[in-house]
Amino acid sequence: MLSQDNTHSDYLDSILSRHQHNTHNLLQMLREAQEHYGYIHSEAIDYLAQQLQSPRSMIEGVASFYSLLYLQPQGDYRVLFSDNITDRMLGNIDLMESMCGQLWVEVGKVSEDGLVSINTTSCTGMCDQGPAVLINNIAINHLTQDRINSLCELIRERVPLSGWPLEFFAIEDNIYKKDILLDSNFKSGSALAEVLKRSSEETLQEIKTSKLRGRGGAGYLTGSKWEFCRIAVSEQHYVVCNADEGEPGTFKDRVLLNTYADMVFEGMTICAHVINAKKGFIYLRGEYRYLLDHLNAILQRRRQQGLLGNNIFGHANFNFDIEIHLGAGAYICGEESALIESLEGKRGTPRNRPPFPVTSGYLNQPTVVNNVETFCAASLIGLHGGAWYADVGIETSSGTKILSVSGDCARPGLYEYPFGVTVAQVLADCGAKNTQAVQISGPSGICIAANEFERRIAFDDLPTAGAFMVFDESRDMFEVARNFVHFFKHESCGFCTPCRVGTSLLSNMMNKLANGHGSPYDFTEIEKLNVLLLSTSHCGLGHSACNPVLDTIAKFRPAYDKRLTHKEYIPAFDLDYALSQARQMTGRDDTGAHLERIHVSK
Amino acid sequence: MSQNNKTPHNKNQATFILDGKTIPFTEGQTIIQAAMASGEYIPHLCFNPEFKPHGSCKICTVTANGRQAASCTQQTQADMVVESNTKPINDERRALLQMLFVEGNHFCPSCEKSGDCQLQATAYELNMMSPHFDHFSPDRPLDSSHAEYLLDYNRCILCSLCARASSDVDGKNVFSLAGRGIKTHLIVNAKSGKLADTDFTGDDKAAHVCPVGVIIKKRVGFAVPIGKRSFDEHPISATPHPKVRDV
Secondary structure (H helix, E strand, O other), X not given: OOOOHHHHHHHHHHHHXXXXXXXXXXXXXXXXXXXXXOOOOHHHHHHHHHHHOOOHHHHHHHHOOOOOOOOOOOXXXXXXXXXXXXXXXXXXXXXXXXXXXXXXOOOOOXXXXXXXXXXXXXXXXXXXXXXXXXXXXXXXXXXXXXXXXXXXXXXXXXXXXXXOOHHHHOOOOOEEEOOOOOOOOOOOOHHHHHHOOOOXXXXXXXXXXXXXXXXXXXXXXXXXHHHHXXXXXXXXXXXXXXXXXXXXXXXXXXXXXXXXXXXXXXXXXXXXXXXXXXXXXXXXXXXXXXXXXXXXXXXXXXXHOOOOEOOHHHOOOOOEEEEEEEOOOOHHHHOHHXXXXXXXXXXXXXXXXXXXXXXXXXXXXOEEEEEHHHHHHHHHHHHHOHHHHHOOEEOOEEOEEEEEEEEOOOOOEEEEEEOOOEHHHHHHHOOOOOEEEEEEOOOOOEEEEHHHOOOEEOOOOEOOOOEEEEEEOOOOHHHHXXXXXXXXXXXXXXXXXXXXXXXXXXXXXXXXXXXXXXXXXXXXXXXXXXXXXXXXXXXXXXXXXXXXXXXXXXXXXXXXXXXXXXXXXXXXXXXXXXXXXXXXXXXXXXXXXOOOOOOOOO | OOOOOOOOOXXXXXXXXXXXXXXXXXXXXXXXXXXXXXXXXXXXXXOOOOOOOOOOOOOOEXXXXXXXXXXOOOEOOOOOEEEOOOHHHHHHHHHHHHHHHHHOOOOHHXXXXXXXXHHHHHHHXXXXXXXXXXXXXXXXXXXXXXXXXXXXHHHOOOOOHHHHHHHHHOOOOOEEEEOOHHHOEEEEOOOOOOXXXXXXXXXXXXHHOOOOOOEEEOOOOOOOOOOOOHHHHOOOOOOOOOOOOOO
C-alpha cells in the first residue's frame, strides 16, 4: 500500500508543473493524476492541496462532482456501459448482466480480486453504433454476446488494452447525407485567408448577414453574441468551443472533431479575430478522451502552418492559440456557465445570470461560448461570405443542421440537411419503418408523434441540438420517458432544491408506476412535480427534466394508463420486495420466504 | 435583523412594488435585500443578509414582472412588480420545504435546534402540515469528534452558509460541498473527514450561521427550554435572523 508522500510526488510533480501549479487547471490535473492508479488516491489529494496551497476539501469537492473521477479504488478494468435508451433498445442490460455473471461481479461494485468494476454511465455518444461501453475510458462499440465473451476472456487473462484486437476500438463516422458543411472539402487556412483580407468589423458583419444561430440548442444569433463580447471592454477576451456533447442521442460533434477538426479550429480563430481573443479552449467531454491526441496533433500542425500562435498568417498582433480541456463525466457542463466553472477547475454548477459569459465568462472576462458545429459554420461563412450562407435553409433558420440519427432505423448516423426539412423526410432517408415517435434534441428536447411528422427542423418549429432518436411501434414510450428521467436524476448538479430533490422524486414515482403500484393519484403528483421543476429550477436542466414525461403523457397517454393499475392510492413501499435482500443473503426463494402481497392488483 | 425603515422615502428614490406596497431600493440591491431593508419578509433559507446571495434553496422564489425568479439573486429594477405572498407561490415554497424535509432526516421533537431552526420555523410560517413526499431516509453519520462542537449531517439542507462563512469571513475553508445531485453532501477540510482534524473553533463565524441544526455546540443543547426559543416567541416572519444566543 502507498503511504509515502513522495510516492505521489513522483507522478504529481510533472502534472503540477505542466499545469503551472494553477488551480484553474485542477480538473485537468485530477484527471491526469487518476490515470496513474485508476483512481485518485487520498494522499494524492493531500499532496495536491499542499502544492496548490488550496484546501483539501475544495479539491475533494471538485473531484467528487465528476462521475468519471474516482476517490475509491476501481477495478483494473473499469467497464462502463452506456445507458441511453438507444443502448437499452439494443440490449445493453442483458449484455451487462452477462458480463457481470462471467466475471463474478455485481453492477456498481469492484470484483473481490480488484480485477474489474462494472457500472452504467450516461450516453457516451455512440448511439449509431451501440450498444457501447467505455473500458478504462476507451470506447468499444457494436457489442454483441460474442464480443462480450471475448472481452471477458481478455479481462480474465489480464491482457492490457494495448494488446486487444484493434477492430474492437473501431469508431465509425457513419455519414449518410452531406450538404454544404460535411461536403465542403475544407482546406485548412482557406477561410482565414479570406477573413484576413477583411477587417474584423467586416467579418463580424458577414457573420451577422449569415443569420447564423447557435447549433447547441439555444439558437442565439452568433453575430450578436460575438458583437456583445467584442464591445465588452476588458483586458482579455476568450473563445470557448463547447464540445461537451452530453445530450443523449447526439454524436455529431464527435464526428466533426474526428474528421473536420480544422473547420472547428479555424472557426474559433475567426471568432478570436473578431472579438480580439488571444486564447481559446475546447472543452471536450471526458467520454471523448480518445480524440485528445488526434486533436493535439492537428493543433500542432496548425501552429507549424502559422494558423495558430503569434502573428497568424503574418498579421502582426494577431496572436491566438487553443488549449484542450477535458471534462470528466458531467452533462451539466454543457450549460455554458457551468462549462466555464468547470474550465476554471471548479465544480460544474451553473452560475447566477446575469451577468452572461459575453461580458463575464472565463475568469470573469468576456467570453464567447459556441458549439462545435457553430464554429464549423463560421469557417464556411468566412470562406464564402454571409449572403451565400443565408441563402441556404429557410427564412427563420439559415444554413444547414447536422442530425445525429439513432434508434429504430436501417441507417443510423449523420444526416446534414438545409433547415426546413420535415421529420418525415429524415425518417424516409434513414430507413425508419412503422415509426411511433421521434425524440428531437434529446431528453431535454421534444417528443413528437406520428401525426406531427410533417413538422420541420427549424428554429421556429422543431429547434434541435442534433439528436434524432427514432422509436417504432414496438417501443414502450413510458420506458423511454423513464430512462430520460433517470438520466436527469443522475446528471442534476445538486445546487438547487427543486432539481436536486425533484429529479429523484420524479424518478421514484416513475419507478413506482413501473413496479405496478400506480394509481391516478401518482399521475397527478407527477404532473404537479413537473410544474414545480419548470417554474423554480436554477437552470435549463431542471426546466427540461420534466419534458420527456410531459410530452409522453400528452401524446402517449395509454402507455401511462396501463400502469395506473390501482383506483386508490397505495404506498410505493413493498414489504415483499423489502425482503428480497434477506432472501438473497439466505439463498432462499421458496414460498415461505415470500409474503402474500398485501395489495392485490385491481 | 435590519433597521425598521419607517421614514418615508423621498421622491427621487427608485422604488418597486412588492405585493402592492411601494418599496424603495438602491442600485445593486436584489429584491430580498431591498424588501428586508424595508422590514418586509420573503421566506428564505440559504440567504443571510450578511453574505453574498447564493440562490440555491429557491424558497425565496417570487414573480418579478410576471417571471419567476429567486428574489435573493434577482436584481431590483425601478417599478418592477413583484408578487411574493400569494397562494400559488406559497404552495410552491411549501413543496420545496417538503422536499428539504424528506431529503434529510429531520426529527424536530428531539432536535436541539427546535424552536431556533429556520427550516422548522419557515415550515410553520407556510403552514406545512406534513412532509407529503416519501422520505429518502439517507444514511448520514454524526461527527462528534470535536471537543466543543457536534456535526449532525442528518439536518443539512446544503445552503452552504457555513462554507461561505468559513471561506469569506474566517479565511479557513473548513466546510465544502462534495458529490453531485442527490448525493451532494457537506464535507470538512480533513483527510479523516472529522471536524476535530480541522482548524475549526467556536469563534468562527461558520459556527454560528447554520440555519438548521447541523453545527451544534455541545453541552448546552437544552439550556434554553423549548417554548422559550426565538421562533417560539415570534414567528420567523417577524424576526427572520434573531441574534444568536451566547450560552
